[in-house]
Structure formats: structure tokens, C-alpha cells
Amino acid sequence: MKFSWNILNNFINLELINFQKFIEQITLAGFEIETIEENKKINDKIINLSITANRKEIYCVFNLAQEMSSILNEPLKISIQSYHQNNQYKIKSNVTKFKFIEYIKINTIHNIQNKESPVWLQNNLEAYEIQPINLLHDIEKYIELKWGHSVQIIDLHNLKIQLIDNKFIIVNKSNRTQNTEQILYNNEEIINITNKNIENKFATKTSKTKNIIICHIIYKQNNIDNSQYTFNNANEDTIKLITTFGKGVINKSYHHNIFNIENKKLRIGARKIKYILGPITQYKLKFLSNKDILKTLKQLKLEPQFLKEKKIFNTVIPKYRQHDLQRDIDIIEEIGRIYGFKKFVDDIPKYENKGKMSLKKIYLKKVSNILIDIGLDEVMNSSLTKNFKNQETIKIYNEITEEQKILRINILDNLIKNYNHYSVNEKKLKTEIFEIGKIFYKNNLIEYIEEKHLGILIKNDHYFKKNWSNKPENLEWFHAKGIIETLLKKLNIKNIIWSNEINNNLNESLITVLKYIKRDKKLFIYKKKSKHIIGVLGELKKIYNNTREKQNKKLYVCEINLKDLMMSVYFEKHLNYHIKPYSLYPSVHRDISINTKQSINSIKNIILKNNINLIESIQTINEYYNKKDNSKSICLRFTYRSINKTLNKQDITNINKHIENVLLQLNSTIE
Numbered sequence: 001m002k003f004s005w006n007i008l009n010n011f012i013n014l015e016l017i018n019f020q021k022f023i024e025q026i027t028l029a030g031f032e033i034e035t036i037e038e039n040k041k042i043n044d045k046i047i048n049l050s051i052t053a054n055r056k057e058i059y060c061v062f063n064l065a066q067e068m069s070s071i072l073n074e075p076l077k078i079s080i081q082s083y084h085q086n087n088q089y090k091i092k093s094n095v096t097k098f099k100f101i102e103y104i105k106i107n108t109i110h111n112i113q114n115k116e117s118p119v120w121l122q123n124n125l126e127a128y129e130i131q132p133i134n135l136l137h138d139i140e141k142y143i144e145l146k147w148g149h150s151v152q153i154i155d156l157h158n159l160k161i162q163l164i165d166n167k168f169i170i171v172n173k174s175n176r177t178q179n180t181e182q183i184l185y186n187n188e189e190i191i192n193i194t195n196k197n198i199e200n201k202f203a204t205k206t207s208k209t210k211n212i213i214i215c216h217i218i219y220k221q222n223n224i225d226n227s228q229y230t231f232n233n234a235n236e237d238t239i240k241l242i243t244t245f246g247k248g249v250i251n252k253s254y255h256h257n258i259f260n261i262e263n264k265k266l267r268i269g270a271r272k273i274k275y276i277l278g279p280i281t282q283y284k285l286k287f288l289s290n291k292d293i294l295k296t297l298k299q300l301k302l303e304p305q306f307l308k309e310k311k312i313f314n315t316v317i318p319k320y321r322q323h324d325l326q327r328d329i330d331i332i333e334e335i336g337r338i339y340g341f342k343k344f345v346d347d348i349p350k351y352e353n354k355g356k357m358s359l360k361k362i363y364l365k366k367v368s369n370i371l372i373d374i375g376l377d378e379v380m381n382s383s384l385t386k387n388f389k390n391q392e393t394i395k396i397y398n399e400i401t402e403e404q405k406i407l408r409i410n411i412l413d414n415l416i417k418n419y420n421h422y423s424v425n426e427k428k429l430k431t432e433i434f435e436i437g438k439i440f441y442k443n444n445l446i447e448y449i450e451e452k453h454l455g456i457l458i459k460n461d462h463y464f465k466k467n468w469s470n471k472p473e474n475l476e477w478f479h480a481k482g483i484i485e486t487l488l489k490k491l492n493i494k495n496i497i498w499s500n501e502i503n504n505n506l507n508e509s510l511i512t513v514l515k516y517i518k519r520d521k522k523l524f525i526y527k528k529k530s531k532h533i534i535g536v537l538g539e540l541k542k543i544y545n546n547t548r549e550k551q552n553k554k555l556y557v558c559e560i561n562l563k564d565l566m567m568s569v570y571f572e573k574h575l576n577y578h579i580k581p582y583s584l585y586p587s588v589h590r591d592i593s594i595n596t597k598q599s600i601n602s603i604k605n606i607i608l609k610n611n612i613n614l615i616e617s618i619q620t621i622n623e624y625y626n627k628k629d630n631s632k633s634i635c636l637r638f639t640y641r642s643i644n645k646t647l648n649k650q651d652i653t654n655i656n657k658h659i660e661n662v663l664l665q666l667n668s669t670i671e
Contacts, residue, residue, distance in 0.1 A: 011065035060148030411455025535560030
């Protein structure tokens with residue numbers, strides 16, 4: 001919405017305010033500036049603001065000036081007049097039956113000279129790209145821009161007077177544009193005025209100069225404007241302009257007041273304000289003081305009162321702000337906006353305590369990472385789909401689209417659609433994808449089941465070479481099976497067997513997968529103990545491959561129940577590790593050849609038991625077996641090392657002698 005800088009200056013003193021500072025302040029206050037136009041011809045700046053949905057009351061220059069008065073903490077140049085004046089007569093009428101009317105005021109002015117409007121008034125209209133016509137027309141438009149009031153000026157010479165049951169009828173436009181309330185005198189909105197004095201005034205005979213009626217009606221606006229507060233200001237401004245430049249004579253006013261102004265009250269704790277807005281300094285954690293909060297609430301014209309004992313602020317919400325200031329959090333936001341959000345510390349708080357991740361989620365993430373490391377790409381599809389032919393499914397109520405009306409019963413259907421779509425469009429030679437997602441089905445007991453499944457689709461035309469000089473060949477059956485076995489091995493899953501025979505322990509959800517797989521090209525993954533099937537691997541039927549590839553291009557698919565898969569994970573509870581200090585001193589190696597009939601392990605154990613703290617390890621290098629006398633010739637490598645010193649020549653000699661004595665006791669000889 002466009003606003004004139006010159007008209008805005010009529011309400012608030014902007015001469016001492018730098019224009020760039022004004023733009024910065026209004027932007028920080030939450031008003032987005034779309035454009036700024038400078039009209040050198042009329043020496044004015046036009047500011048085009050984007051008004052958000054929660055600030056509908058900013059529709060005229062006065063309302064913007066009132067907002068800027070709060071933001072800049074500058075007083076308004078004018079004072080708001082009361083609703084009634086002494087020279088007004090009250091209309092006795094039955095307008096109360098029109099619930100949409102709040103206030104009516106009527107003035108008659110005689111002997112108007114409807115000439116050209118003054119230059120300053122024309123310039124203000126040209127700032128809004130409104131073409132000036134004559135004085136009365138220009139005043140109507142100017143008052144609407146300045147105050148937000150749509151005053152209707154009616155020429156008595158052209159007014160068709162109707163008398164119904166001795167009652168005079170006049171009809172006026174609404175305050176603002178409401179398409180259902182814009183008819184002047186077509187009997188759609190009728191205000192019956194029975195006062196004969198007013199009737200006689202309206203029935204004045206025509207004269208050379210114009211006699212006009214200024215008829216002003218305010219309609220209820222769902223509490224989104226403050227027109228009732230500025231009604232008399234706008235009306236007085238209208239009359240002043242007409243009588244000053246049109247040289248007219250004004251009669252007394254007539255009004256009917258049915259205003260029902262009820263200001264809403266809100267209470268908010270000082271502690272809550274400080275907690276939500278946060279500190280204003282980073283190191284000492286200094287918060288907004290009660291004095292500053294009270295000052296800011298006064299700037300917002302909320303008539304605040306601070307209860308020191310209870311540490312609570314009482315605020316009064318005016319009617320024109322009740323549409324967006326309804327909760328205490330709205331008041332807190334206004335305090336931050338006016339005080340300045342940039343003055344508060346905006347650092348994100350640090351949380352050292354990390355949330356715990358469930359064991360199920362850990363393994364789901366591990367499955368995904370293993371498959372990605374192998375070379376597969378993860379895809380994500382919606383659990384809602386169009387249909388599954390010849391299969392019982394779960395339908396949803398009030399579906400969003402025809403394409404998403406049932407819950408999927410397996411993962412493979414979406415993977416096949418992914419392959420057919422992307423392979424046709426992109427002509428990929430390699431498609432190795434997987435998805436971890438939810439499936440839904442009804443079991444034999446007609447219970448609704450929700451499970452997590454893993455679906456895999458593999459196809460690769462250039463998977464391996466038998467020789468470096470040969471062309472790459474397609475991925476085959478055993479390669480696909482090897483990928484699944486690699487996954488099971490890395491997950492440390494044991495007690496799993498493969499079989500091409502099916503039993504009665506096949507899960508209902510996996511039965512739907514069999515229709516995609518060739519009969520003679522499938523394998524079931526069994527739990528060894530329970531004989532329960534947890535997954536299916538097989539070659540995809542050609543009817544589901546819509547890419548029209550050659551017959552030797554094979555696709556392999558697999559679907560696994562992740563809950564059953566995780567139940568098969570083997571957890572190692574004990575680790576065969578020995579902890580001992582590590583020596584910082586160098587080691588010495590000696591190789592010894594031995595002829596013996598003892599086993600190698602028995603020789604090692606006997607040597608290590610007898611002293612020998614300086615022997616760090618014994619390794620077997622080679623072994624020769626003589627069948628004639630059942631003897632062995634072995635070569636052992638001894639590593640000597642001390643934990644607290646460097647070994648000298650004497651230490652090594654003592655170790656060697658000790659080893660010789662042990663071997664002699666075992667009837668073994670050293671070569």
C-alpha cells in the first residue's frame with residue numbers, strides 16, 4: 001500500500017528525522033518496503049509498504065502515523081476529538097435495527113462554489129496517481145487517503161427524495177469498500193429519519209449555487225480499524241476544507257451514535273516477558289527491566305499498569321488492535337518489536353545432553369549405511385499409492401487425490417515403478433536402489449498391521465569382468481545373492497539359512513511379493529531355529545519390466561521384514577581381550593628350529609609358563625612332518641622384550657639357555 005511522506009508529516013513531525021533512519025526503523029518494526037518513489041514534480045516521496053495479514057488496520061496515512069508514533073516514540077501533532085459536539089442534534093430514528101451501523105452524522109452546506117481545488121491538494125492526489133477533477137471530488141478522495149473515511153457528498157439538486165409513510169429516506173456508502181453496501185438510494189440500505197426539521201432542510205429549493213449534504217456513516221469493521229476514534233476529526237477536516245475553499249455556509253450537524261467500544265484487558269507476568277525475550281547482554285545475562293517494559297507498553301498506547309507486589313503488567317487493548325493482540329505472547333512480540341529485536345542476544349542455547357536413540361533406529365541407520373557403502377542408492381516413496389491389482393488392500397477415507405487412496409502392502413511395487421520411470425527417461429545401465437519404509441496389511445484375524453520392510457532392486461549391465469581384456473558382463477544371480485549375504489554378515493546376523501522351498505510360516509506381507517518373482521528363480525531367507533521366513537530374493541518377471549530391454553537383461557529384487565531381521569542379530573556379550581601395559585623398549589627376535597614329537601601349542605604353553613616374562617610372543621614360521629617316525633621339524637620365532645629396560649647380551653643368553661633346558665625336558669632337540 002502506498003503512503004505519502006508529505007501527508008504523513010501532517011500527523012507526526014518528520015522534519016527532524018532522517019529519511020534513511022525512518023526506513024531502517026520501519027523495516028526493523030516488521031513492515032516490508034517494496035518500493036520508494038521520489039516525485040520531484042510535487043516534491044514528495046511515495047513509500048510502498050507490504051502490509052501483512054495481521055496488520056489490516058494500517059490502511060490510511062493516519063493509522064500509519066499512529067504506528068510510527070509508537071516506533072519512533074514521537075507524539076502526534078493532533079489530538080483525537082470526542083464523539084459529540086454541542087452544536088449537534090441527535091436523530092430520533094429506528095436505525096438500531098441495522099446491526100452493521102455504528103455511527104451516523106449528517107451536515108448540510110449551502111451556496112458551495114465547486115471550483116478547482118488548491119495546488120497542494122492536487123499534488124497530494126497526484127502522489128497517489130489520482131486525477132484531480134473538482135473541489136468536492138478531490139476532498140472526498142483526500143479524506144479517504146488521509147483518514148481512511150469515505151465521506152459521500154450528495155448534491156441536493158440531483159437527489160431524488162422519497163417519502164414513505166411520511167418518512168424521509170436517505171442512503172449512504174459504507175466507510176470502506178464493502179460490495180454489498182454501496183448503493184445510494186436503491187432501497188437496499190434504508191435509514192428512516194423521522195425528524196421533520198431535517199426533512200425540511202433536505203427539501204430546500206434549488207438555487208444558483210450548490211446545496212449539498214455531507215452524509216457520513218460508519219459500519220462495523222470486525223474490529224480491524226480505528227475509524228470511530230477519528231470520525232469527528234475526519235468530519236471536521238471535510239467541513240473545514242469545503243467551507244474554506246468552497247465558501248459555503250454550514251448548518252448544524254445531526255448524528256445518531258450507537259458506538260459500543262469495549263477495550264479488552266490482558267494481564268502478563270514480568271518474568272514471562274523476560275524469559276521469552278531473553279537477555280540483552282551476553283555475559284552477565286542482564287534482562288529487560290520493568291521500567292523499560294512499562295515505557296515500551298506506553299509507547300504502544302496500551303495504558304499499562306504495573307502491580308509491583310504480584311509483578312504483573314495490566315494492559316488495555318484498544319478496539320483497533322484486538323484482531324491481532326489477543327494473547328500475552330502477542331504483547332511480548334510487540335514489546336520486542338518496539339524495543340528492538342536486535343538489542344536482544346540471539347545466540348542459540350547450547351544443549352550438552354543429547355537425546356537417546358532407540359536400538360531399532362540405530363539398526364535401521366546401520367542397514368542404510370551398509371547398503372550405501374556397497375554402492376546402492378536410497379530412494380523414498382510415499383506409503384500412499386493408487387492400487388494393487390488382485391490383492392486385498394487397506395483404503396483410506398477422504399483421500400486427497402485419486403493417485404493416493406490406498407496404503408501400500410509391499411515396498412517392491414514402488415521400486416519397480418521407480419526403475420521403469422527413470423530407466424526409460426535416462427537410459428541408465430545401472431540401477432541399484434533400496435528403500436526402507438512402512439507397509440500395511442490385514443492379517444488372518446482381520447487386524448491392521450504396520451511393519452517396516454527393506455526393499456532392494458538390483459540391475460547392472462557392467463557389473464564385472466572375467467578378464468581385463470573382456471567386455472563388462474551383467475550382474476548375475478549369485479552376485480545379487482552375495483550382496484544380500486554381505487548385508488547379513490555386516491549386521492552380524494547368524495542362524496540364517498537359504499532355501500527355495502516354502503512353508504506355512506511365510507508372513508502375509510511377503511506373500512504379495514511372490515507375484516513379481518519367477519517361480520524357478522527365488523530363494524527364501526529362513527530363521528534356522530524357528531523356520532520362519534523373514535525375506536524373499538528372486539528374479540523379476542519380464543511382464544513388470546516396461547523398459548523393453550533385451551531378454552538377457554535381468555533384474556533381481558528382494559524384500560525383508562526388518563523386525564524379524566533385527567531379532568536375528570547376534571550380540572557378542574564377551575570379548576577375548578587382555579589388557580596389559582605396552583613396553584617402550586626395543587624388541588629382539590630369535591628364530592629356533594626344533595625336532596620334536598610334541599604339538600606346537602603344548603611347546604608354546606610350557607615355554608611361556610616357565611619364566612618367561614621377557615618372552616613377549618612365539619610365532620610359528622613353518623612346520624615339516626615326518627611320517628616315518630611321526631616327528632616334526634618346526635621353526636619358531638621368539639620375540640624378547642622387557643617392560644622396564646633395554647635387553648643386554650647377558651639377558652638374551654639367559655633366555656636362550658632357559659629355552660634349551662625346557663626343550664631337553666620335552667625330549668626335543670634344537671638344530
